[in-house]
Amino acid sequence: MSAQHDHHHHPVTFDVHGMLLFGDDPLYFSHLPMFEHPAHRFQVLMEVGFRDDVLEVIRAHRKDGDIQTFVPERFDILELGPSGPEPARTTVAGTIFQGHFERGGIPIAEDVTARIERVSCFRVLDPEPLHDDDRTLTYLCFGRAGRLHLAHEITARPDFDQVLAIRIVPGTVRHDPDVRVPFDVPAMDFPRPVPARFGRVDTPARRLRAGDTLEGAFDPGVTRTGPHGFTAQIEVLGEIYMETGDLA
Structure with a gap:
C-alpha cells in the first residue's frame, strides 16, 4: 500500500476486494460484492489500465466462456468512493487470475499494478431490505x-x-x-x-x-x-x- 493511504483505512472495509476483469479498450474492474460481509457491500465499476506487457498476457489468455479476475493487495474500498479520504487511490497492486480466483482460477500475472483511470460507479449496498421481485x-x-x-x-x-x-x-x-x-x-x-x-x-x-x-x-x-x-x-x-x- 502506498504511503499516502497508510493511515486512512477503516478496519471494517480494509480487506481483499476481488474484482472481475473484463473489456478491451478500455478494461474494467467490477467489484465482486457480498451482502454477508460488511467489507464487500459495494457495487463498484471502474476503468483501469496496465503496462503493455501485462495487457499482452491478459489478451493471450482470453477464452470464450471463461472469466478473468484480479486479486488486489488489501486496501480500503472507501478510498475509491466520492466521500473517501484524499488523495483518492489511483493504483492498486495484485495478481490477475484466469478464472475465478476463489474457484480454481490460475494466476497468469503476479505483482502487477492496475492504474485506476476512472471510478464510474460506487454504490453502498444495504443488507437489511428484501429484494422487490416486482421492480x-x-x-x-x-x-x-x-x-x-x-x-x-x-x-x-x-x-x-x-x-x-x-x-x-x-x-x-x-x-x-x-x-x-x-x-x-x-x-x-x-x-x-x-x-x-x-x-x-x-x-x-x-x-x-x-x-x-x-x-x-x-x-x-x-x-x-x-x-x-x-x-x-x-x-x-x-x-x-x-x-x-x-x-x-
Missing part, C-alpha cells in the same frame, strides 16, 4: 461506442451480479420530439453508467441472456439542456459474468 429489471449501461456493457443494478438481497456485452441496434433509438438526445447515436459513448430498464421483473430467471434483442428505456438524467431519456433496441452479445450465491 423493473434494471441495468447500468456503460462503455465506448461498439464496446458497450450492462451491469445489473444490485439493490437488495437476494439479488444477482451480472455483466453483459451488448450493442445498440442501429436505427432503433426513439425519443420524445421535445427531448434532446445528447448522443451521436451510431457512436454512443457512456463514460458514466446510465440506468437502462427493461419490461421484465427483476429476478435471475428473467435476466437478460445472450441472444436477447429487446427494447430498453435509458435514463441519462436531466442536465442544463433538459431531460435526455430515450428508448432503444439492444442486442445481448454475451454474458461475461453471473453470480447469485454471494448475494443471497
